[in-house]
Amino acid sequence: MSEGALVLFSGGQDSTTCLAWALERFATVETVGFDYRQRHAVELECRAPVRQALGGMNPAWARRLGADHLLDLSVLGRISDTALTSGAEITLTQAGLPSTFVPGRNILFFTLAAAIAYRRGLRHIVGGMCETDFSGYPDCRDDTVKALQATLNLGMDARFVLHTPLMWIDKAATWRLAEELGGGALADLIRDATHSCYLGDRSHRHDWGYGCGTCPACALRAAGYRRYRAP
Numbered sequence: 125m126s127e128g129a130l131v132l133f134s135g136g137q138d139s140t141t142c143l144a145w146a147l148e149r150f151a152t153v154e155t156v157g158f159d160y161r162q163r164h165a166v167e168l169e170c171r172a173p174v175r176q177a178l179g180g181m182n183p184a185w186a187r188r189l190g191a192d193h194l195l196d197l198s199v200l201g202r203i204s205d206t207a208l209t210s211g212a213e214i215t216l217t218q219a220g221l222p223s224t225f226v227p228g229r230n231i232l233f234f235t236l237a238a239a240i241a242y243r244r245g246l247r248h249i250v251g252g253m254c255e256t257d258f259s260g261y262p263d264c265r266d267d268t269v270k271a272l273q274a275t276l277n278l279g280m281d282a283r284f285v286l287h288t289p290l291m292w293i294d295k296a297a298t299w300r301l302a303e304e305l306g307g308g309a310l311a312d313l314i315r316d317a318t319h320s321c322y323l324g325d326r327s328h329r330h331d332w333g334y335g336c337g338t339c340p341a342c343a344l345r346a347a348g349y350r351r352y353r354a355p
Contacts, residue, residue, distance in 0.1 A: 125149055125150050125151060126151050127150060127151065127246075127247050127248060128150055128151060128152040128153065128154070128190070128244070128245065128246040128247065128248070129146045129149070129150040129152070129153050129154070129246060129247075129248035129249070129250055129287075130153075130154050130155070130156055130237055130240060130241045130244070130246045130248070130249050130250070131143045131146050131153060131154070131155050131156070131249075131250040131251075132155075132156060132157075132158075132233055132234075132237055132249070132250065132251040132252065133155035133156065133157055133171060133175075133192075134157055134158075134167050134168075134171070134252075135157065135167040135168055135169070135170035135171040135174060135318060135319055136167055136170075136252070136318050136319055136320050137295075137298065137314050137318045137320050137333075137345060138252030138254065138290055138298060139251075139252045140174055140178075140302075140313070140314050140318050141252070141289075141290065141298055141301055141302045141305070141314065142250050142251065142252045142287075142289055142290065143155060143174075143175075143178060143250075144178060144185070144302065144305040144306050144310055145250070145289045145301070145305060146248075146250045146287075147178065147182070147184075147185040147188050147189065148185075148305055150188065150248060151188060152188055152190045152246075153188050153189055153190060154190040154191045154192065154193065154240075154244060154246060155171070155175065155191075155192045155193065156192070156193040156194070156195065156236070156237050156240055157171050157192070157193070157194045157195070158194075158195050158197045158200075158232075158233055158236070159194060159195070159196055159197060159198065160197040160198065160200040160201045160204075160209065160226070160229070161198050161200075161201030161202070161209055162201070162208055162209060163207070163208050163209060163210070163211070163322060163323065163324055164208075164319065164321060164322055164323065164324035165324065166319055166324045166326055167318075167319040167320075167324075168194070170317060170318055170319045171192070171194075172192075173317055174313065174317050174318060175189065175192060177313050177317060178306075178310075178313075181306055181309055181310065181313070182306065191244075193240055195236055197232065197236070200226065200228070200229065200232060204226050204227065206223055206224060206225060206226050206227075207222075207223040207224045207322070208223075208224040208225075208226050208322060209226060214322065214339060214340065220260070221259075221260055221261070221262075222259045222260065222261075222340060224259065224322055224340065225259070225260075225261050228263075229263060230251070230253065230261075230263035230264065230268070231263055231268075231272065233251070234249065234251065234269075234272050234276065234286065235272075235276065237249050237251075238276045238280060238282070238284055239280075241284065242280055242282060247282075247283060247284060247285060248284070248285050248287060249284055249285070249286050249287065250286075250287045250288075250289070251269070251286065251287070251288055252288070252290050253265075253268075253269060253288045253290070253291060254288070254290040254291055254292075254293070254298075255291055255292065256290075256291070256292055256293055256294045257294040257295045257298075257344055257348065259340055259344075266288070266291055266292075269286050269288055269291075270286075272286060273285070273286040289301075294348060294351075295344055295345060295347065295348020295349070295351075295352075296348045296349075296351035296352040298348065299311060299314075299348060299349055299352035300352055302314050314333075315332060315333045315349070316333060316334075318333065319333075319334065319335075320333070320335060320341040320342065320344075320345045321334065321335030321336050321339055321341055321342050322336075322339040322340065322341045322342075323335075323336045323339050330342075330346065331349065331350075331353075332345055332346045332348075332349035332350070333345065333349075
């Protein structure tokens with residue numbers, strides 16, 4: 125495709141898979157990350173090495189990989205009262221959502237990404253939201269993304285397309301997709317160089333990567349990896 129894309133790229137497993145997916149499909153691909161004072165801010169440190177490794181993995185990807193943008197969204201951390209923006213215990217709230225849910229996060233992410241895409245002349249915006257293996261976050265649902273696409277296009281008089289290639293697949297299938305896109309080298313890169321752990325733990329190495337091994341993000345990643353590696 126001759127058009128350009130902007131990928132919401134956190135430095136985690138899902139967004140890295142989405143970045144590879146976009147590099148296979150679009151002529152130019154830029155990335156955007158958000159520093160919202162997340163508890164696992166170590167993921168931001170993973171972004172540059174992962175981007176560099178992806179470019180080194182495939183000459184076509186290297187040619188297509190464009191600028192990176194990192195936005196200071198610290199206001200989101202200041203107005204949030206969640207286990208992802210503080211040292212609070214990870215629990216279920218009275219609303220039945222994990223205390224790691226950051227209200228408005230993905231809505232803000234897409235809105236700011238669209239503002240960058242508008243300025244940069246990029247029509248396609250790619251995010252790693254998933255409704256199959258997820259924690260019940262309402263801003264990860266397909267209906268939310270579709271509504272956001274309509275709102276952004278109306279509000280900016282644009283024709284953005286929001287892509288969520290992981291929306292209907294589980295974590296095992298996400299690992300398999302990575303392997304289909306970049307072979308075992310990409311799966312290994314995701315295992316070793318990306319970050320998912322909510323507690324920001326990079327001191328414990330597991331067969332599926334680094335993390336505390338007990339938080340919901342680690343549990344989801346580990347279970348998916350074991351299904352992916354099962355005969």
